[in-house]
Amino acid sequence: MARIADVVIIGAGIQGCSAALHCRQRGLSVIVVEKDHVGRHASGVNAGGVRRLNRHPAEIPLSVASMHIWHGIEDLLGDDCGFRISGQVRIAETPADLETLKTRAQHVRDLGFTHEEIIGREELYELVPALAAHCLGALIARDDGFANPAQTTRAFCRRATELGAMFLEGCRAEPPRRHGNVWEVPTTAGTVQAATIVNTAGAWGDAIAAALGEPVPIEPVAPMLMITDRLPAFITPVVGSASRYMSFKQLPNGTALIGGGTLGTADPAGNLTRLDLPGLATLAEAARALFPIMRRTRVVRCWAGIEGQLPDGIPVVGPSSTEPGVFHAFGFSSHGFQLGPVIGRIVAELIADGQSTLPLEPFSIARFAAHKQDTRLKEAS
Amino acid sequence: MTAQAQNFDLAILGAGPAGLAAAAVASELGLSCVLLDEQDQPGGQIYRGLGRMAARLPDRLAMFGTSYQRGLPLLQGLHAARIDYRPGTLVWQIDPPGRIWTHGTGPVEEIEATRLLLCSGAMERPVPVPGWTLPGVLGAGAAQIILKSAGLVPDAPVVFVGNGPLLYLLLSQYQAAGIEPAAVLLTGGIHDWAGGALHLPGFLASGALPEAAKLLAALRRSSARIVRQVSDVSIVGKAAVEAVAFMSQGRREFIPACLVCLHEGVIPHTQLTRLIGCAHHWDKQQHAYRPSLDRWGNTTIEGIQVAGDGGGIAGARAAELTGRIAALEAARALGRLTEDERDRRSAPDRRKLARILRGRSFIDTLYGPRLARRPPADETIVCRCEEVTAEQVRQAVREGCKGPNQVKSFLRCGMGSCQGRFCGLAVAQIIAAERGVPMDEVGYYRIRPPIKPIELGALAEMAEV
Numbered sequence: 001m002a003r004i005a006d007v008v009i010i011g012a013g014i015q016g017c018s019a020a021l022h023c024r025q026r027g028l029s030v031i032v033v034e035k036d037h038v039g040r041h042a043s044g045v046n047a048g049g050v051r052r053l054n055r056h057p058a059e060i061p062l063s064v065a066s067m068h069i070w071h072g073i074e075d076l077l078g079d080d081c082g083f084r085i086s087g088q089v090r091i092a093e094t095p096a097d098l099e100t101l102k103t104r105a106q107h108v109r110d111l112g113f114t115h116e117e118i119i120g121r122e123e124l125y126e127l128v129p130a131l132a133a134h135c136l137g138a139l140i141a142r143d144d145g146f147a148n149p150a151q152t153t154r155a156f157c158r159r160a161t162e163l164g165a166m167f168l169e170g171c172r173a174e175p176p177r178r179h180g181n182v183w184e185v186p187t188t189a190g191t192v193q194a195a196t197i198v199n200t201a202g203a204w205g206d207a208i209a210a211a212l213g214e215p216v217p218i219e220p221v222a223p224m225l226m227i228t229d230r231l232p233a234f235i236t237p238v239v240g241s242a243s244r245y246m247s248f249k250q251l252p253n254g255t256a257l258i259g260g261g262t263l264g265t266a267d268p269a270g271n272l273t274r275l276d277l278p279g280l281a282t283l284a285e286a287a288r289a290l291f292p293i294m295r296r297t298r299v300v301r302c303w304a305g306i307e308g309q310l311p312d313g314i315p316v317v318g319p320s321s322t323e324p325g326v327f328h329a330f331g332f333s334s335h336g337f338q339l340g341p342v343i344g345r346i347v348a349e350l351i352a353d354g355q356s357t358l359p360l361e362p363f364s365i366a367r368f369a370a371h372k373q374d375t376r377l378k379e380a381s
Numbered sequence: 382m383t384a385q386a387q388n389f390d391l392a393i394l395g396a397g398p399a400g401l402a403a404a405a406v407a408s409e410l411g412l413s414c415v416l417l418d419e420q421d422q423p424g425g426q427i428y429r430g431l432g433r434m435a436a437r438l439p440d441r442l443a444m445f446g447t448s449y450q451r452g453l454p455l456l457q458g459l460h461a462a463r464i465d466y467r468p469g470t471l472v473w474q475i476d477p478p479g480r481i482w483t484h485g486t487g488p489v490e491e492i493e494a495t496r497l498l499l500c501s502g503a504m505e506r507p508v509p510v511p512g513w514t515l516p517g518v519l520g521a522g523a524a525q526i527i528l529k530s531a532g533l534v535p536d537a538p539v540v541f542v543g544n545g546p547l548l549y550l551l552l553s554q555y556q557a558a559g560i561e562p563a564a565v566l567l568t569g570g571i572h573d574w575a576g577g578a579l580h581l582p583g584f585l586a587s588g589a590l591p592e593a594a595k596l597l598a599a600l601r602r603s604s605a606r607i608v609r610q611v612s613d614v615s616i617v618g619k620a621a622v623e624a625v626a627f628m629s630q631g632r633r634e635f636i637p638a639c640l641v642c643l644h645e646g647v648i649p650h651t652q653l654t655r656l657i658g659c660a661h662h663w664d665k666q667q668h669a670y671r672p673s674l675d676r677w678g679n680t681t682i683e684g685i686q687v688a689g690d691g692g693g694i695a696g697a698r699a700a701e702l703t704g705r706i707a708a709l710e711a712a713r714a715l716g717r718l719t720e721d722e723r724d725r726r727s728a729p730d731r732r733k734l735a736r737i738l739r740g741r742s743f744i745d746t747l748y749g750p751r752l753a754r755r756p757p758a759d760e761t762i763v764c765r766c767e768e769v770t771a772e773q774v775r776q777a778v779r780e781g782c783k784g785p786n787q788v789k790s791f792l793r794c795g796m797g798s799c800q801g802r803f804c805g806l807a808v809a810q811i812i813a814a815e816r817g818v819p820m821d822e823v824g825y826y827r828i829r830p831p832i833k834p835i836e837l838g839a840l841a842e843m844a845e846v
Binding site for chain 1: 482489658781796797798837838
């Protein structure tokens, strides 16, 4: 017999778990279908940055709203999620960097937001004394921070479960079929029926979209991370640089986590990632250049998660452009973790109220309508 | 760029008996061959320090027995062969089939080889009992390394706990150095002899008897208190070892100790085959995971072979043979040898190998793990790096964790610098027992590079152009 719910959510990463929680808070019955286990991919193994700093302008309203939820995350989930307000800084290493960051800060202010500001050299070295001597200043978001991604994703899952959501792990969803107003999702654990489908399948989200006749040009990518031995506490903020692809933070247990840009190879079909050694070397070089004291520290482990990258670098969030009763939230392009809390709320708003209180136009799947035609042409030729 | 790519037909990882024997055959067949070894001296664990000792302190060789000296021809073969031998070289990442990243004293280097032969050997089976993480508890292997490399011997009461040939070997070596332990607590016992008897004919035919008899003589000779069939062992102490507690014949006993050699045999070292993604399976008889190999040592990944104890425990003599056989197969795969020629040349080695393997069931049954057979008690620390207890792992399973990688993300066990070498087996055992499923269904940690930690600066230098 088919399982029946108001909403079936495909993919139990942070977006799916948050959507499940917020849907339950709206009184909707929820089944979450997950082919592996909760937080298995990007949501469980990302760098854990909780960052509004340097977001795409379209994402700023969502990111700011999400940060409000983050600052009350323990009350919401009954778990501190390892969330620390550490501040995030983006360093200027050259005069050109500093100009770029100043322009950026002005742009954000012009949009009506106040969370990003420029700090000078003196304040930068007060905040980050271990920094190499050549830096000139930074863009800072003082109330940004970081959290433990696996712990956070599980906490959303746990809270949603307490509120009555059902999670089916190790259960793969096949393309959905619509019968009138009812969606049927065939899965490896039987059919699930619901009025509404939520696609939070991350790097695998395009398969569902394509089955609904709205393919997107998603590219599976594997952002790489490395973690070191434990060190005495020497830095509080999360540090990035305008001139390098790197994000650096020291975790509460003393280990340093270095990530932020270089990519391995993702194989979503095999659930595998392959690391790119020159890319790891670039990360190590960036960390050493900014923090000379790291030179003799040992790298203990390197890994990568599988993320869905879209060409414009922002996700698909919103209703399907082809089918009723379907909502997408995937393709977060390696920066979806901080948005997780608000994306769940947006999904619940879209389902229960028919609209969101936040501006979603830039995230519409319709922006890839041209891709659909490309795909058709390719198939025809 | 400091990292220089270099190309070989065959890269052999590990210069123990399997790697040395394989290198000799490969070089004889004209393969260009690099032999990478983490140790500074060839010989692996079994022949550790042999070359240096034979050259400088030949008198001391007798202390380690004739089986130790058997490695000398292998070491001499290394000098004769045209092999690019690189000691002190850690292989810390492999991108299959043949890109290898190494780290020695200098910067990180990249090597390319058409085929890989992994001869990573064995590692001591972790024996997680309460107190096993206290200072003063050593594996027997570690105690032997100290003896072989530095000739150091402890001057405080030593207690041997466990079973297996290596424990007896260590005892005989300590005796030769003039040291008697205070007690030898054997976790095997009479019931094992009953099980082992089934396999006795094979063992007698294997030719291992004289050696085994010599080792057992060490036990008879010993003035130490010998206690058989001990169970429920725990190591007691506040900041360091103070005593060993155990059950024997229904009674709880304590023996004071400052140093405890805790040993229940060896298991295949599978970090590299795990890193590469080769398939593994659970070997019930050896109570360990091992890579799934065909009769030529081919793994499930094309171009990657395994020889020696890393493919399943069979000892040094078998390792030599599987090393030679694997090298012949590598030559065939590279087109340097016909299939018929490979078969013909390997036939004598195969016969010898079959004889040795017939004796293996007896040894496995007699010296199988006892303390480490069952999942550890709740209070036992299983992950030493992150101090995670067996109870925490059980709790995580109750919360829905189905495999080691989920437990790792829940509790951080296996995330430390050993990457689960100490806790992987125990965590898998706990999960299997709690869920009531076979070990093969539970699986193992995903192993990530670097296999062992490397300095950030060394990695960074690879990026300098």
